[in-house]
Amino acid sequence: AVVEVTCKAGSKIIKAYGKTKINGKYSITVEDFDYVKYGATVCKAALYAPPKGSPFNIPTKLNEGTKLYLKSKDKYEVVLKAKPFAYASKKHFKECDKPKPSPTPYYYKSPPPPSPVYKYNSPPPPVHYYSPPYYYKSPPPPVKSPPTPYYYKSPPPPSPVYKYNSPPPPVHYYSPPYY
Numbered sequence: 001a002v003v004e005v006t007c008k009a010g011s012k013i014i015k016a017y018g019k020t021k022i023n024g025k026y027s028i029t030v031e032d033f034d035y036v037k038y039g040a041t042v043c044k045a046a047l048y049a050p051p052k053g054s055p056f057n058i059p060t061k062l063n064e065g066t067k068l069y070l071k072s073k074d075k076y077e078v079v080l081k082a083k084p085f086a087y088a089s090k091k092h093f094k095e096c097d098k099p100k101p102s103p104t105p106y107y108y109k110s111p112p113p114p115s116p117v118y119k120y121n122s123p124p125p126p127v128h129y130y131s132p133p134y135y136y137k138s139p140p141p142p143v144k145s146p147p148t149p150y151y152y153k154s155p156p157p158p159s160p161v162y163k164y165n166s167p168p169p170p171v172h173y174y175s176p177p178y179y
Contacts, residue, residue: 001087004048005068007033017048024084035078043068045082056087 003026007014018028030043046065050057071081 001047001051001054002049003028003045005030005043005045006065007038007043009033009038009042020051040068040070040078040080043080045085047085047087050087054087055089055091058088058090060086060088 001020001024003018003020005016005018005028007030009032014030014033016028016030018026020026028045033043044065044067047059066083066085068080068082071079073079
């Protein structure tokens with residue numbers, strides 16, 4: 001493609017043209033433009049002509065051009081940069097199609113079935129048999145009989161005591177062993 005750079009220097013309009021490389025990049029020298037005096041804001045870049053023999057030859061809104069801004073600068077040159085622009089094609093390319101997001105299907109979720117009604121059958125109340133009240137009867141006190149008469153029995157007389165006196169044990173003298 002051919003790119004056109006237009007710079008407005010006061011009342012004078014300066015135009016320069018250049019070809020893009022295969023990757024779309026380009027480099028154009030703008031002769032007789034005083035960058036120090038006017039700056040980059042007075043310059044604009046736009047596509048001028050599509051590549052020869054290319055099916056991409058329909059101008060897009062991007063072709064209306066983009067303002068230039070400073071990329072780098074030194075004492076020898078000033079490099080300006082532009083935003084991208086492009087041509088479109090009359091022919092439709094399948095590989096350029098973006099898959100359209102299909103709407104997610106709506107699945108109806110029915111509410112859960114009602115829980116079964118639980119009926120609690122309580123046990124029947126206990127059957128009470130009537131019983132007469134219980135009264136405690138203490139046992140009768142013991143009947144005291146008259147005490148039996150006490151008769152004293154004396155112990156039998158002591159039997160005669162025989163006392164034996166044994167002789168005293170012999171006296172032994174113990175002598176320690178001699179070493």
